[in-house]
Amino acid sequence: MLEGFFSSFTEHAQRAGITRLQFYVEQVGEQRLQVYEHELERLQLADVTLIYVEGEYAGKRGSTFVENLTPHLFNEHIASIKQTAECSNTPFVPLSFHKLPALQTWDNGLPAFLLEEKLKAAEDAAYALDPRVKYVTECSCLKRTKRILLRDEWGNQMEDKLHYYRMGVAVMAQDGGEVQTARIADFARNIDKLDMVNLAQTTAKRAVSMLHATPVPTGNYPVILHNNVVCELLLTFLPAFFADRVQNSMSRMGGKLGQQVANSNVTLIEDPAFTLGIITRRFDDEGVLTSKKAIIADGVLSTYLHNRKTAERAGVIPTGNGFKRDYAEKPTISPTNLYLQPGQMTLAELEKEIDEGLLITECDGMFAGANPVSGDFSLISKGYLLKGGRIARPVAQITIAGNFFDLLKQVTNIGCDFASSGSENGFVTAPSLLLPSLAVAGE
Amino acid sequence: MLSKTTIERILDAATSQGGDFAEVFCEDTFYTNVLALTEGVETSSLGRESGVGIRIFNGLNSLYGYTNDFKEDNLLAMVRQMTALLNKAAGQRSRLCDCISYSGVHPIQQKPVSIPLARKLEKIERALSAGKNYAPEIVQVSVSYVDMEQSVQIANSEGLLAEDARVKTRMHITAFAQNEQGMQTGYFGPGAMRGFEFYDDLDIEWYAREAARIATTMLRAVPCPGGQMPVVIDNGFGGLLFHEACGHSLEASSVAKGTSEFSGKLGERIASPLVTLIDDGSLANEWGSLAIDDEGIPTRKNILIENGILRGYLVDRLNGRRMGMAPTGSARRKNYRFAPQARMTNTYIANGTSTRDEIIANTERGLFVKYINGGSVNPATGEFNFNACESYLIENGKITEPVKGVTLIGKGGNILQQVDMVANNLEIRQGYCYAASGPLYIGAGQPTVRVANMTVGGAR
Structure with missing residues (x-):
């Protein structure tokens, strides 16, 4: 037919x-x-x-x-x-x-x-x-x-x-x-x-452990972003690494190629053959072969993601990221499977690093409360209050706010745990991250 | 579209193989999508989506299959595959009535398919240049132009056979402003259930300049202080606050299993007496309107909350079975690739008696939200979040400096009780809502409203 x-x-x-x-x-x-x-x-x-x-x-x-x-x-x-x-x-x-x-x-x-x-x-x-x-x-x-x-x-x-x-x-x-x-x-x-x-x-277990959650006082706290929250944030801010955004002056990553954009412990890889990934593509929707590459290597921005049009404009080789967001549209840019390189510490070990702070296990409203252009976010969140390196009680009805691109430079430690999230338009696997300070609004 | 005989055969097969209700939804939709930047057209796409969705119930079990292979053999094979897990006795069905057409309910003058793309680009060009010329800080303007003409055919085992044509037109304008501090955006997206005649009386330049004004205003905004304070939300799309704070929690998919904070509360006071919440899919030529819903039931005005008392839910056929309630003409789906479920259409808070000026003058210290971005909700706990765009501090009863990075959070039931002033300037604006049956065009509206106390998430 x-x-x-x-x-x-x-x-x-x-x-x-x-x-x-x-x-x-x-x-x-x-x-x-x-x-x-x-x-x-x-x-x-x-x-x-x-x-x-x-x-x-x-x-x-x-x-x-x-x-x-x-x-x-x-x-x-x-x-x-x-x-x-x-x-x-x-x-x-x-x-x-x-x-x-x-x-x-x-x-x-x-x-x-x-x-x-x-x-x-x-x-x-x-x-x-x-x-x-x-x-x-x-x-x-x-x-x-x-x-x-x-x-x-x-x-x-x-x-x-x-x-x-x-x-x-x-x-x-x-x-x-x-x-x-x-x-x-x-x-x-x-x-x-x-x-x-x-x-x-x-x-x-997660639902039960959140029962009787209450806010914490408004202030700045050291924070662990749980692996699934890291995935959601990466998915939201990833367009900053797309060459079309960069070329149209809609990205904070513009002009940063070869520069330190994250702490040196941060390495972000795209791998179309990644074992845990779902987007097992050998070529993109323009017919360009896909390949494994580091977007951020040891904190340094090493490439943007290109389709054929943006690659030609930048005078580089297309990176095999000319994917359609919908079959009815021409290809723009999106990734296959991404992963943030894990660190050495378990989640429990990360928790021990915090004397008084928060473990954030859930953020919502990403599509409206996070601005992929500026990097600013302010998101309703849930999680746990950590005291003396241990979970003290569940926390809800708070927001966390900050700037994603600033956070990348402040990652203190990286977990060895992971979660995956995403869709056929981009799929991310990431560990939990320890950050020195985030603005929290609550009581 | 399918022939009446084919539909009869599908319904026969579905009911004889264990369905106690069966429905056929057939769709053929022409779409225009254009994304343009000041440099020119970035993407333009024209085309047609067509397919069939078949739904079968047995008690509270629901089966849904969809395909775009219209051949009768294929459709009957899909029904067999769906019912294989049912293993139930044959149900009853009625023969189809004569087809009822609803396509004249919302009059359309110029169908999108009949207008050359070049004429649509002229309208886009006007928005781009008005936005770009607003101020030197405007570095980019993008226009997302959408129109669609969706023809649907809906039939079911109760004998219903209906047809409708839904025509929608919208232009979404985003302005990007930049200075040393960074980049900010502003947007406006007027739309209607109308054809190309929508642009005859639309002041495109005003909307583009307004988007640019918002973006430049946000450039001089300072980070918002976090904490609890009174919040005044201006009239118009600010009504999305109630769409999130309680609208979703009144949809049958949340209510039916007892998992909404408003389950089992009909007739109870759930809001301040100043709150009357209405969902009306029958408003003439409104963006969120439909003549019939996607189960073939005429849309209507549903009063959900009346002077603070919960009066009704938005109910689809399947959840209506669980709830023992009749459907309310609210079942919707993006296209045949989704099973329908009760969703909002045009949702708004009715007028009160205050004025905007009075509300602001009566607020010692708080936040004034002029335009909003969007939000979401957890219907079980009522926890919602709502991101604001153009916002200002209110100090000593006066609007002062603009603030950015504003997220409002709270619990729906709590916020509804805290509405303490409602103005008389109702306005409905246009947007999209994202949920299980796909992204859908919706209207959201309200007069200026004050919530006595809300948690404001900010970075300061």
């Missing part, structure tokens, strides 16, 4: 004066199960093929996106390519194609009914942990498969595949009138690497 579409659409478009047609195809399969009170509560299945078509018209690049492949819409799509070309100021860039080894077929995973049993066991484990676990409001597992195909009108093509599981657990704990919640997600490419029971128990 796709082959037929490629050839007949190409033929129609050529007749309308559009040349050098190339196609980006995404085939997505999804299976999501959720259990609630020992019943299968939700099941979601999906199978879609999403196509983005580019061509050259009057020397410029035009595009359209298509889901319904019927020929009666061809004229509208051809008009879309022409119009976007006429209004474009970017020249057409042909995809680059490489000879790559054939891919193994992807993991077919577990049948849905077995996943259902595993989820029920995890839910049971969360309830069994503590009588104050009132509801396991979410206990779900998503399996996603994605095939990406780049193809041109001459039949050159390359394909990548990715697949992963995401398990999500949310727990509501209650003690009298006091309610607290916790939500944790974990990812794995192999279902056997997802310890569902452990994840459910960890989530339940």
Whole structure:
């Protein structure tokens, strides 16, 4: 069916004066199960093929996106390519194609009914942990498969595949009138690497331990940012390292190449083949091969992430980061899998470093309360008060505020623990960080 | 779109294989998305998304499948795959009625698909140049232009067959200002449930200059002091405070399992008597409006809180089963790739009797929030956060210096009780809301409102 579409659409478009047609195809399969009170509560299945078509018209690049492949819409799509070309100021860039080894077929995973049993066991484990676990409001597992195909009108093509599981657990704990919640997600490419029971128990423990949390007085505190909070902050501020942001004067990292932008203990790596990552891409959406590289090496900014356009403008080689945020748009810039190099200390050892301070385990409102351009953030947070190197009590209804780029320079110590977070538009794995001081607003 | 016969066959298959309710949602949407900077068009994309979502209930179990392969064989195969785990007896269904079309409810004059992209770029260009020319500190302006025309067909096993066309148009303008202290941004995003005629009476230059004015004002803002103080939130999109503080917690997906702070509180006083909260998806040609919701039910005015008393929730069919309540015309989804759930449409606080000037004059020391960025909430605990954009200190009853880095936090139930002044200048503005059934266009509004005490997170 796709082959037929490629050839007949190409033929129609050529007749309308559009040349050098190339196609980006995404085939997505999804299976999501959720259990609630020992019943299968939700099941979601999906199978879609999403196509983005580019061509050259009057020397410029035009595009359209298509889901319904019927020929009666061809004229509208051809008009879309022409119009976007006429209004474009970017020249057409042909995809680059490489000879790559054939891919193994992807993991077919577990049948849905077995996943259902595993989820029920995890839910049971969360309830069994503590009588104050009132509801396991979410206990779900998503399996996603994605095939990406780049193809041109001459039949050159390359394909990548990715697949992963995401398990999500949310727990509501209650003690009298006091309610607290916790939500944790974990990812794995192999279902056997997802310890569902452990994840459910960890989530339940977190919710229960937060009961009766209260604010701390407003002031400055030394802080440990727990691994998942570090992931969220990195995901939020990462665009500062994208060359398009830098070139459009929308990044604090502009002009800092080769300079110390973080403490010398900070090393940030992008690795498309990272074991814990989900974005196993061999080439980006412009056909450029991806590669492992340090963005920050021992505190020094060593590269920006480039697509072909920004690389050309900067006079450097593209870094294989020309990914689309959505199939319907042309590639911009995003990373594959990133990780912040872990340190030596366990979380407990980091806690011992603090006489009076905070362990921040949750921040929310990142999309509005953090400004990726300036680096400023002010975020609602939860965690624990540390006294004499130990957890004294849970803390909630506070904000932490600071500047991300300033924090990078102040990282005192790095944990050897890790968590992962993100999406198919960028995936981050990071340890916990010890910081000398953050502004906290509370009582 | 699917033929009536195909829909009948899907509903037959779903109900005979264990569904006690089945629904077919078919969509075909034309989109325009343009991102332009002062240097020119960064990206422009035109195209069409089309697909089918099939939903089957059995009691409180729900199954959802979606695909963009419209072939009947494929759709029936998907139903078989979905129901394989159900293992239940056959349900009942009614034959489909004659199709009801709702596409004339919100009149549209110029459909987006009929307007050449070049004419849309002329409007963008006006915003870019007005913003750029506002002040020398403005180093960049970006305009995100969106329009869409979503045709939907909704049918279910109760015999419903309905069609609707939703046309939306919006321009989101962001200005970037820079000086030695750093970079600040300001934005404004007018939109409506209208076609290209939306621009006939839109003062694009005013909105662009306003975005630029906010960005330059924030350049001279000082870090906000943290702590507790009275907060005055100006009229307009500030209503997002209530969208976060209590709107989400009144959606059935939070309420149904007893996991919202407002579960089981119908008829109780949950807010100050000054608070009346309304969600109305039927407002003519508003950005957050729809003629019918994504379950095919006509939208309507839902009074959620009336003079402080909780009067209702936003309910979809599935959660309505758990709650024993009828749906409220609030079920929404971004597209066929999401199962619908009750979401807000245009949500606002009704007018009070004070004036903005009175409210400010009556505030000894506090914070005045003129524009906001966004926020989020945990419905179980009511803990919300809300990031402000243009804000000022209030000292001795007067607005003084601008402050930046403002995050307001609190618990919904507590904030609702603390509303102690409401003005008479209601205004509804446009934005997006992010939740499980995808990002959706919403309206949020309010008159100027004072909250007696809130925790303000700042860096000073």
